[in-house]
Amino acid sequence: MKMIIYKKDDGGVAIVIPTNEGLEKLGGIDNLAKRDVPTGKKYKIVDESEILSDRTFRNAWEIDESELTDGVGD
Amino acid sequence: MALSKAGLVDVTAITGETALASAPAATDELLISDAGTLKRIDFSLTEDTVRHAKCWCKWESIGTPAIEGSFNAASITDNGTGDTTINFTTNLGDTHYAVATSSVTQSNNNGKSDNLTDTAVDSFRLVYFENGSATDARYRAIVFGN
Numbered sequence: 001m002k003m004i005i006y007k008k009d010d011g012g013v014a015i016v017i018p019t020n021e022g023l024e025k026l027g028g029i030d031n032l033a034k035r036d037v038p039t040g041k042k043y044k045i046v047d048e049s050e051i052l053s054d055r056t057f058r059n060a061w062e063i064d065e066s067e068l069t070d071g072v073g074d
Numbered sequence: 075m076a077l078s079k080a081g082l083v084d085v086t087a088i089t090g091e092t093a094l095a096s097a098p099a100a101t102d103e104l105l106i107s108d109a110g111t112l113k114r115i116d117f118s119l120t121e122d123t124v125r126h127a128k129c130w131c132k133w134e135s136i137g138t139p140a141i142e143g144s145f146n147a148a149s150i151t152d153n154g155t156g157d158t159t160i161n162f163t164t165n166l167g168d169t170h171y172a173v174a175t176s177s178v179t180q181s182n183n184n185g186k187s188d189n190l191t192d193t194a195v196d197s198f199r200l201v202y203f204e205n206g207s208a209t210d211a212r213y214r215a216i217v218f219g220n
Binding site for chain 2: 004008012014015016017018019021022025026032035036048051053055058059
């Protein structure tokens with residue numbers, strides 16, 4: 001399963017998890033990302049396996065903005 | 075469309091019709107029977123009288139976040155520990171909707187609360203607390219509104 005990550009205003013990382021309904025009705029993950037990622041935020045589409053399952057320090061996760069190369073939220 | 079008996083529609087004989095790919099328009103009309111007398115009603119009137127949940131979602135943020143079931147939820151956004159935004163597939167008519175939530179206790183019931191914020195026509199945000207701290211858990215939400 002594909003997920004979408006972007007950098008929040010506070011520097012942390014947000015993860016968008018699509019539903020099948022969303023993917024179907026919005027026409028795929030690219031369209032969903034553009035709609036559900038905040039306006040102007042760069043994002044990256046990643047595989048679920050790339051997301052850490054250990055959330056002990058979830059609020060300390062960071063991402064370098066240079067890695068968010070798949071698009072920008074509308 | 076053919077009628078098998080006076081005033082009654084033979085559903086097996088409905089042919090050549092186009093199946094709707096989405097909800098009917100507000101001005102589309104439905105036929106109903108009033109003691110055998112056919113009457114028509116705008117679809118919008120049925121929406122006014124029959125209220126359905128505008129959205130529901132069951133998800134968890136223990137380990138990798140996962141959505142276990144939903145309706146009118148295009149996605150959820152994991153904002154951090156115990157902090158989730160539900161993004162509607164179809165926007166609601168206004169922000170005066172009601173959200174019922176429940177969360178499965180992870181450690182104990184002290185200081186347990188569901189804090190609903192950022193209610194917008196396209197999404198709402200839920201932060202779950204136990205002992206005064208945001209906590210990852212399993213959640214359910216139901217939305218009623220316009």
